[in-house]
Amino acid sequence: MRSADNVDTSALLLEQVNQALQYATPLRIQGANSKAFLGRSVPGEVLDTRGHRGIVSYDPTELVITARCGTPLMELAQVLDKAGQMLACEPPSFGAATVGGMVASGLSGPRRPWSGSLRDFVLGTRVITGHGKHLRFGGEVMKNVAGYDLSRLMAGSYGALGVITEVSLKVLPKPRQSLSISLELDTARALLRLAEWGRQPLPISAACHDGQRLHLRLEGGEGSVMAAHERLGGERLDASFWTRLNEHQLSFFDEGQPLWRLSLPNNTPELELPGEQLIDWGGAQRWLKSDAEASFIRTVVTEVGGHATCYSHGLVDSPFQPLPEALMRYQRSLKQQLDPRGIFNPGRLYAEL
Template identity: 65%
Template sequence: MLIEAVSMDDSERLVAEVAQAFERGTPLAIRGGNSKALLGRPVEGMPIDTRSHRGVVGYDPTELVITARAGTPLAELNAALDAAGQMLPCEPPAFGAATVGGMVAAGLAGPRRPWSGSVRDFVLGCRVITGHAKHLRFGGEVMKNVAGYDVSRLLAGSFGCLGLITEVSLKVLPKPRASGSLTLDLDAGEALRELSAWRRAALPVSGACHVDGRLHVRLEGGAGSVASARDRIGGDELDPRFWDALREHRLGFFDDPRALWRLSLPNASPLVPLPGDTLLDWAGAQRWLKSDAPAATIRQIAHAAGGHATCFTPHAHAEPFAPLPAALLRFHRQLKQQLDPRGLFNPGRLYAGL
């Protein structure tokens, strides 16, 4: 598919709108592709749209770094990388119309996450408009040690509550030389045991999902290692588009009208009974749950297993994100006060008062 590349620097307009909001004390609701509008608490504020501030502003494939403005469609960024045989290893979901800024602000990663890293791990630097209407640059375009807070990575997963991202530099990697996808008829317990054995054997697994009574596995790496792993695992061939459908929530599992919960658990967590239908991703570390059970019940199960639960569906009786411990909540508030003292950006999107 041909992706039209458009470049436009609209940062002056964005800074001016934030400055006006600062003077008036008007809250702002940041809008990119609006692909994750349902995730998080509703925001009341004047819309500020980043989509006109777009375009890849720097990309040298030999340096494995790409820099793009926040309103750049994620599809456009991926097309530029694909043309050079490279990729964002964390394979963030687009959910239709995601922008680069929204991708970083949400911090969501795809099936490769446990083996490659999170969105935050690939953010090298950014430009951001703070709550003082200052357009600042943090980080850079090389991997290096950072003294103090690495603000550019703090923005990953902040859902726009700390500032308005205008530009991001991301580390990228070459696409694997060989890949293959397999599916096996196993129950969830058998699947987790097999995955544990394959982990100890250092097989080149880069995706592992269990749904509808079957384990789906993706292998990536050198041609020899992928071929050897295929011989060991066996099973049937799997259409590689399965991983795109999983990442973008296009599998039939996600069509269930019940609330969608995401449970994030430690690696190799044992199976625990969940009140609904479950899809295991990230080799079991991420568990999607379709359930009508009370939020307190689901969160108690996740907490007891050493993890937390996020509600991906607007829910009248559930906060989207798991409550923070008092010490961590205090840290969040202090950070918000430093970067956005008047509470302009996406107020309350994550938690009340943030």
């Protein structure tokens, strides 16, 4: 199938990029700007991708959909829902996200530890590079050629490597049965149970602890879901909880103290940090609201092998965890190869890029 507004406007984006290259004008790439709070402020002329939208191709039997960068994520989700399919990594929309912004930010939702990250579902992309060329990377099949995967490299690049104009994504059927439950457990016991259950064939697809209760989502065949519920017990939980968690609509995310995202190794115990914490991804992702110094938060998180991202815009100069010099050299080299004049979202990830 193809969408009704299937008009290729990539030539206009390419023209704007080439004009920027001619005059060395920095470009601030954005769709709906729903994730402007993430990363550093970017100077330059706005390159708005929302006009380049539409479903290019979708065959539910192939489990692949191709869409242009300006396509609203909610529109894509609706098309998939009609066919009983979904983006299994549950990327948040934050109200108005576009497909291009979804890939550029690389964010995934509650199902991520069990289904994989957004990067794992990117099969191919079309990208305007800093050489003024419109190139295609990857393809539209699940078995791709061997070699360095530039398509997936775009996931989480925050527009620093080029303008994503089109993306092909692997999709999956929706689970036949889904049930959410809530159990009264303190944080320490909840983390121990999650570690234990992670070694067992339980159909868990989301796990969040709010400080008092452990919330679980069970998905799969009806028999396995009902058997798991009977074994684990707990009260039934409204399934909308996971959407509210993913979209930062829970009361925990109300404005107040600065918000941090902590990415941690599996089975990390409770962290001794001031403030309020919300555990997601079965313990691998934790949200922290704290007035503590950034250096202190990052020291504690780094000591257990994790990293911390500040979700409160303008609070720190480096919202993303600073990289070791060796990794930064690789980042600078990659930026030089794909964006030699440094016009794409300069400084969004790091001041050095």
